[in-house]
Amino acid sequence: MSQERTEIASLGEFALIEHLTKNIELLNASSILGVGDDAAVIEPLTGQIVVTTDLLVEGVHFDLMYTPLKHLGYKSVVVNLSDVYAMNATPTQITMSVGISNRFSMEAMDDFYEGVYAACEKYGVDLIGGDTTTSQKGFIISVTAIGEVAPDKFVKRSTAQKGDLLCVSGDLGAAFLGLTFLEREKKIFLESPAVQPDLEGEKYVIGRMLKPEARKDIIEFFEANGITPTAMMDISDGLSSEILHIARQSNLGCVLYEEKIPIHDDTRNAAFKFDMDPTACALSGGEDYELLFTIPQADHDKLVLNEQISVIGYMTEPEKGKKIITKGGNTFDITAQGWNSFHK
Amino acid sequence: MSQERTEIASLGEFALIEHLTKNIELLNASSILGVGDDAAVIEPLTGQIVVTTDLLVEGVHFDLMYTPLKHLGYKSVVVNLSDVYAMNATPTQITMSVGISNRFSMEAMDDFYEGVYAACEKYGVDLIGGDTTTSQKGFIISVTAIGEVAPDKFVKRSTAQKGDLLCVSGDLGAAFLGLTFLEREKKIFLESPAVQPDLEGEKYVIGRMLKPEARKDIIEFFEANGITPTAMMDISDGLSSEILHIARQSNLGCVLYEEKIPIHDDTRNAAFKFDMDPTACALSGGEDYELLFTIPQADHDKLVLNEQISVIGYMTEPEKGKKIITKGGNTFDITAQGWNSFHK
Numbered sequence: 001m002s003q004e005r006t007e008i009a010s011l012g013e014f015a016l017i018e019h020l021t022k023n024i025e026l027l028n029a030s031s032i033l034g035v036g037d038d039a040a041v042i043e044p045l046t047g048q049i050v051v052t053t054d055l056l057v058e059g060v061h062f063d064l065m066y067t068p069l070k071h072l073g074y075k076s077v078v079v080n081l082s083d084v085y086a087m088n089a090t091p092t093q094i095t096m097s098v099g100i101s102n103r104f105s106m107e108a109m110d111d112f113y114e115g116v117y118a119a120c121e122k123y124g125v126d127l128i129g130g131d132t133t134t135s136q137k138g139f140i141i142s143v144t145a146i147g148e149v150a151p152d153k154f155v156k157r158s159t160a161q162k163g164d165l166l167c168v169s170g171d172l173g174a175a176f177l178g179l180t181f182l183e184r185e186k187k188i189f190l191e192s193p194a195v196q197p198d199l200e201g202e203k204y205v206i207g208r209m210l211k212p213e214a215r216k217d218i219i220e221f222f223e224a225n226g227i228t229p230t231a232m233m234d235i236s237d238g239l240s241s242e243i244l245h246i247a248r249q250s251n252l253g254c255v256l257y258e259e260k261i262p263i264h265d266d267t268r269n270a271a272f273k274f275d276m277d278p279t280a281c282a283l284s285g286g287e288d289y290e291l292l293f294t295i296p297q298a299d300h301d302k303l304v305l306n307e308q309i310s311v312i313g314y315m316t317e318p319e320k321g322k323k324i325i326t327k328g329g330n331t332f333d334i335t336a337q338g339w340n341s342f343h344k
Numbered sequence: 345m346s347q348e349r350t351e352i353a354s355l356g357e358f359a360l361i362e363h364l365t366k367n368i369e370l371l372n373a374s375s376i377l378g379v380g381d382d383a384a385v386i387e388p389l390t391g392q393i394v395v396t397t398d399l400l401v402e403g404v405h406f407d408l409m410y411t412p413l414k415h416l417g418y419k420s421v422v423v424n425l426s427d428v429y430a431m432n433a434t435p436t437q438i439t440m441s442v443g444i445s446n447r448f449s450m451e452a453m454d455d456f457y458e459g460v461y462a463a464c465e466k467y468g469v470d471l472i473g474g475d476t477t478t479s480q481k482g483f484i485i486s487v488t489a490i491g492e493v494a495p496d497k498f499v500k501r502s503t504a505q506k507g508d509l510l511c512v513s514g515d516l517g518a519a520f521l522g523l524t525f526l527e528r529e530k531k532i533f534l535e536s537p538a539v540q541p542d543l544e545g546e547k548y549v550i551g552r553m554l555k556p557e558a559r560k561d562i563i564e565f566f567e568a569n570g571i572t573p574t575a576m577m578d579i580s581d582g583l584s585s586e587i588l589h590i591a592r593q594s595n596l597g598c599v600l601y602e603e604k605i606p607i608h609d610d611t612r613n614a615a616f617k618f619d620m621d622p623t624a625c626a627l628s629g630g631e632d633y634e635l636l637f638t639i640p641q642a643d644h645d646k647l648v649l650n651e652q653i654s655v656i657g658y659m660t661e662p663e664k665g666k667k668i669i670t671k672g673g674n675t676f677d678i679t680a681q682g683w684n685s686f687h688k
Contacts, residue, residue, distance in 0.1 A: 097399040
């Protein structure tokens with residue numbers, strides 16, 4: 001991070017935008033016109049596009065006390081791309097709007113945009129527009145992501161079929177435990193600033209919290225292997241909440257096996273340090289940005305090619321309810337306890 | 345406005361979104377999938393689309409002391425549609441994200457969305473997505489608008505030609521004077537709450553501030569009369585600032601005639617009440633959302649069909665500078681004094 005401090009008021013909005021966007025080169029053939037006019041122009045190559053948007057507010061969605069601005073820029077883009085992949089689409093463009101109070105310098109914005117551009121480069125996405133303004137308090141981020149999808153190849157949440165396998169990518173619960181560690185260290189720091197942070201061995205879970213990735217690889221695996229999920233969404237609010245979305249919107253029941261839920265060893269160890277149940281962290285902890293999807297049983301053999309995919313259950317008729325079968329063999333209703341910004 | 349008060353925390357995010365979006369019917373053929381999934385799906389009919397986004401922050405862009413929430417919802421949509429029209433495109437979809445503190449009730453959100461839907465209906469636009477979250481302070485609005493345009497028929501700011509006529513729709517300066525009245529009444533109210541507001545005769549300028557319209561009719565007039573502007577943008581920050589954008593981005597100079605700047609009689613009278621120069625209000629006052637555009641001189645005769653369009657000057661070679669010729673015959677450089685949220 002730079003040590004200099006240039007006040008944004010000394011530049012004004014147009015010079016700030018010019019500064020932050022001067023190195024953009026549009027890479028996608030569909031990006032016709034980028035930053036600098038009343039609107040950007042896109043020429044979708046596939047016939048259909050998907051559009052998704054997120055509003056992220058300091059103090060609600062992120063805490064700058066332990067979130068480096070570069071990571072925040074990266075994550076702000078990634079969480080939107082995750083929604084694009086969750087439609088079985090390929091992200092192509094984003095817009096990025098920021099509202100900043102005068103406590104942010106131009107150098108701070110450079111750090112933030114360094115992360116934004118790193119995510120754009122990694123995922124092959126063009127930044128084509130946005131808005132830059134002051135805020136009365138805190139940092140506000142609004143991202144809209146656009147992606148391309150072959151006509152009628154997009155995958156909704158509501159089209160799972162009875163008997164379909166319920167699958168998830170990667171592993172779950174880590175981001176929540178990363179957040180728990182960071183919140184603990186913040187509390188300790190506020191009480192005793194001299195105490196050094198103790199995050200030894202928590203690199204994995206903290207990395208999952210601060211710098212998540214979107215599952216581009218899973219969508220590419222589907223494409224390469226002729227798999228079209230019957231339903232899909234990304235896991236931002238916790239597995240149980242998302243499973244209920246797919247089941248309800250598809251008007252189905254489901255069975256989820258606790259023992260099949262993929263949990264990283266580092267996540268498990270982190271949970272034990274807080275006397276938490278790792279399964280509860282996976283079910284209710286948000287921000288893993290893995291993909292949850294259903295596929296016909298006939299596609300099961302194709303999945304074994306990818307060790308990043310776990311089959312965790314199956315869809316049933318609606319009358320059977322939405323159930324989890326524990327390792328001990330007990331059956332419970334799945335309840336949503338995912339993150340909800342209105343219920344803090 | 346409803347007298348009941350339902351706390352948003354009592355609903356939660358999903359129920360709030362369900363409540364606010366339950367009556368949506370997608371009207372445009374290009375709107376394939378709307379609210380309720382990871383992303384919306386659009387199938388552009390024209391080959392190219394335009395995308396624009398705005399971030400609006402309470403206390404920076406609007407003051408809820410004199411802005412009814414319904415008007416704010418309407419205006420939040422309209423200002424984005426204005427950017428779409430400014431590309432010579434037809435708006436088709438929007439996303440609407442809001443961040444709200446707990447001082448807002450569900451009934452307040454109903455008022456806001458009533459305005460949003462009124463604008464969508466008037467301009468034939470579908471609300472296809474968004475995000476809803478809490479804010480730590482104040483009301484935050486982020487809108488992204490998408491529009492369709494025939495391939496390569498979009499109009500940029502940077503393509504004005506030497507000799508082109510410089511034109512503007514409607515009249516200018518009214519919104520700024522509406523704001524000036526509202527700020528005056530707010531100040532009086534805060535000092536002496538018993539004093540009744542004195543806004544007699546200011547309906548026009550206040551209406552231009554609180555409930556602006558986007559110039560759909562001008563784009564339709566262009567289409568009907570075979571006119572393609574060489575450059576265009578909307579006037580959100582003040583005429584002088586926007587003229588400088590077109591001149592600089594087109595690498596041209598220009599001549600603007602003060603006497604040609606269209607100013608409504610009510611605007612002129614309002615300016616006199618504040619001892620202001622009406623021309624200065626038109627040049628530097630923002631938020632009129634009129635269209636500023638250039639056309640070849642050969643198209644001049646087509647313009648006389650539309651009394652909503654004024655020719656206010658012409659484009660010159662860059663060496664001639666950007667000049668305004670006053671009613672008294674003096675020539676000055678045009679300077680940007682438009683609104684800038686970083687320079688308050």
